[in-house]
Amino acid sequence: AQSVTQLDSQVPVFEEAPVELRCNYSSSVSVYLFWYVQYPNQGLQLLLKYLSGSTLVKSINGFEAEFNKSQTSFHLRKPSVHISDTAEYFCAVRPSGGSQGNLIFGKGTKLSVKP
């Protein structure tokens, strides 16, 4: 079985400051890793994913996450946040083999960017 821990339920930050949203996972098998974002009153959208290859993955809006196998982490970072980044961010995993298709989500981190 897999589990995902997002230690911070809320992260307040000022505009243009850097931010890191932490994600740790537990799994006895290899996994793929994902970050989803949910903007206010909107559905879940895929932000970025790690499947294989380079452990550093980037999104089109400046977020990046690094897969660290030894620490079983997939922290999300952005060097300078904008007001529009205010949203809830969910880390998720899924086994890379087998037929299990569903995602296992963390409980989410609410990022609040203040002017």
Add this chain to the structure above:
Amino acid sequence: GAGVSQSPSNKVTEKGKDVELRCDPISGHTALYWYRQSLGQGLEFLIYFQGNSAPDKSGLPSDRFSAERTGGSVSTLTIQRTQQEDSAVYLCASSTQTGGRGEQYFGPGTRLTVT
């Protein structure tokens, strides 16, 4: 193109009544998933369908919950004898393939309130 659609967007029902929630996946997507998003529990997997295979029902919380997928397309999630703890946002997602790499596209959700 059209994304995943869900109906109704909001549903208020009395305790003990049955409800049906509908999901229209993206055309051509063979895999369909139901999740539940509730305060304190985060995002929980409920059930998923892949083509004509038997569905994975391992996430259904009780036998009051059931789902079907007709013709490999539209899916209906049915909750019988609703309870207040069933209040949540029910999310549907679809993907082109099960497991591993297939990105899941989420619908806007149905907000269920049981009074």
